[in-house]
Amino acid sequence: MKTVAKTGNEAMAYAMKQINPDVVAAYPITPATEVVQIFSNYVADGEVDTEFVAVESEHSALSACVGASIAGGRVMTSTSSQGLALMHEILYIAAGNRLPIVIALVNRSLSAPINIHCDHSDTMGSREAGWMHLYCANSQEAYDSLIIALKTAEATAVPAIVSTDAFILSHAMERLEVLEYSDVQNFIGEYKPRFSALDLENPKTYGPLDLQDYFFEHKRAQIDDFSKVLDAYDKAAKDYAELSGRYYPAVEEYKTEGAEVAIFAAGSTADTAKEVVDDLREQGRKVGLVRMRMWRPLPVEQIKATLGKFKAVAVMDRSDTMADFGGPVFLETRGMLYDSEEKPLITDYVYGLGGRNIELTDIARVYDDIEQVANTGKIEKLITYLGVRGEK
Amino acid sequence: MQQYFEVRWHGRGGQGAKTAALLFGEAAMETGKYIQAFPEYGPERTGAPVKAYNRLSDGPIRIHTQVTDPDVVVVLDASLLESINVTEGLKKGGAILVNTQEKAEVIKKKLGVTDAKVAVVDATKIAVEILKRNVPNTVMLGAMVKVTxxxxxxxxxxxxxxxxxxxxxxxxxxxxxxxxxxxxxxxxVEVA
Structure with missing residues (x-):
């Protein structure tokens, strides 16, 4: 283990180097460009054994990954925003073919208007594609999560997206600890695909037509296997904690003991909110934080058990569903808790679209609001667009 | 609340404000600090005003917000004093360091700073003399370490x-x- 200074992008590229995948096919896009660029330097300098495929688009990037993964390779790529959108149809193909490809992703808003900064619209738009998804809170976690995600993906044959917040994490240098190459290699082990197109002794057909007669059964089996990801993730995260000393639960609780209200948030904002919680706790206020790290599959029972304890919860959404009903995390959180006997009053705060800065004071204001909801038992405003001009 | 030491770097695109922030961050890490170093991204054009930041602490840093109240401001290009409010949010008792040919007293008066240290160094001259190029960013690190x-x-x-x-x-x-x-x-480096 050694201490280094790295940006989120450098941390992800370094994790990819230590994973040393068989194939990386990628097309650069701001703000994930550096991940691809740094990794291609590793390739050029002979520091990895990876076959790097320079393609002409993200659609081709993920298509090449699908081909390489069907051939039995350990495969990764990196993208952001419009790039993920262009990969969209191939996301389903990778997941449906049970190919454990891992994407190092940087969360950026989708056009229009054009913007290169952070929000979670890109990955939220792909939440039904059958990929595991982890949101990271800092550079350390970005590095660690790629390694844990790869292990989980290969154990379950479910592809994975690991994401950081554009610029806030991708371009911010932080201090982190990295493992030795041999430790990473021992942890992930040799990849043994269940099937390989290059296994000429056992020829198979890949990606065939599958109509009314069996498609539904195959989809049902995929959904069933997806539900096993959470256990596989827990095991990988615990094994990784033994190796590194850093444990990342699917759902993280921070100072929830005795808390009456909590914020439920993901990404770097959840890390920032911890500082606010500390501050308010010093004032004797009963506030806590729950961090949504794993978003797919949804850790339903953990979220229900955790959020069920509070009088009021504020969900923080860094994207909107365009359903005129707030953000996706809000909708799903309310859905999960609908049948719970004890459940909090839940409000939504859509924030930070297109990289709008979120200050400690903004987060403190959310705590003020939900304390009032908890005290009065009434929701005055269900959905708030936080930090946008012309709104309170 | 955790104590942070925060720095804002002002420069023009191409002068290396971001590189200076990264180098300062890494140097601080070598002395045992936890660090952040990050640029403020916008349209990048050579010569346009740019900002970069540092946040230092003795413990792990969890906040990921912009730096609004820096302890130290470093200005790599004195012409920015004409167009940008470089002392914005500067903490009381903090310091501002400017790359200029002027005396510290002159800059202090010009900026109207009363409750922070004002320091000057002719980093451009030093850079041109020794490095044969107008790249004041690394040069300023020396003055920065001394002043702060x-x-x-x-x-x-x-x-x-x-x-x-x-x-x-x-x-x-x-x-x-x-x-x-x-x-x-x-x-x-000269301090007023």
Missing amino acids: GALEWDSALASIEAKLSEKFRGRKEIIEGNVKAIKKAYDE
Whole structure:
């Protein structure tokens, strides 16, 4: 283990180097460009054994990954925003073919208007594609999560997206600890695909037509296997904690003991909110934080058990569903808790679209609001667009 | 609340404000600090005003917000004083360091600063003299370390030298020139 200074992008590229995948096919896009660029330097300098495929688009990037993964390779790529959108149809193909490809992703808003900064619209738009998804809170976690995600993906044959917040994490240098190459290699082990197109002794057909007669059964089996990801993730995260000393639960609780209200948030904002919680706790206020790290599959029972304890919860959404009903995390959180006997009053705060800065004071204001909801038992405003001009 | 030491760098695109922030961050890490170093991204054009930031602490840093109340402001290009409010949010008792030919007293009066330290160094002159190029960013690190007292000088210098060696792989004259220039800025910085 050694201490280094790295940006989120450098941390992800370094994790990819230590994973040393068989194939990386990628097309650069701001703000994930550096991940691809740094990794291609590793390739050029002979520091990895990876076959790097320079393609002409993200659609081709993920298509090449699908081909390489069907051939039995350990495969990764990196993208952001419009790039993920262009990969969209191939996301389903990778997941449906049970190919454990891992994407190092940087969360950026989708056009229009054009913007290169952070929000979670890109990955939220792909939440039904059958990929595991982890949101990271800092550079350390970005590095660690790629390694844990790869292990989980290969154990379950479910592809994975690991994401950081554009610029806030991708371009911010932080201090982190990295493992030795041999430790990473021992942890992930040799990849043994269940099937390989290059296994000429056992020829198979890949990606065939599958109509009314069996498609539904195959989809049902995929959904069933997806539900096993959470256990596989827990095991990988615990094994990784033994190796590194850093444990990342699917759902993280921070100072929830005795808390009456909590914020439920993901990404770097959840890390920032911890500082606010500390501050308010010093004032004797009963506030806590729950961090949504794993978003797919949804850790339903953990979220229900955790959020069920509070009088009021504020969900923080860094994207909107365009359903005129707030953000996706809000909708799903309310859905999960609908049948719970004890459940909090839940409000939504859509924030930070297109990289709008979120200050400690903004987060403190959310705590003020939900304390009032908890005290009065009434929701005055269900959905708030936080930090946008012309709104309170 | 955790204590942070925060820095805002002002420069123009191409002058290396971001590189200076990264080098300062890494140097601080070598002395045992937890660090952040990040640029403010916008449309990037050579010559346009740019900002970069540092956040230092003795413990892990969890906040990921912009720096709004810096302890120290560093201005790599004195012409920015005309167009940008460089003292915005500067903490009481903090410091502002400007690359200029002017005396510290003159800059202090110009900025109207009363409750923070004002320091000046002619980093451009030092850079042109020693490095033969107008690249004031690394030069300013020397003055920065002295004015703020935030880092231990020897280990900071050693770290900067190591990073430059990595970056300029064996181009000795550049590495040695930078170190010489940094030391000169350390010696010549003037405080009012």
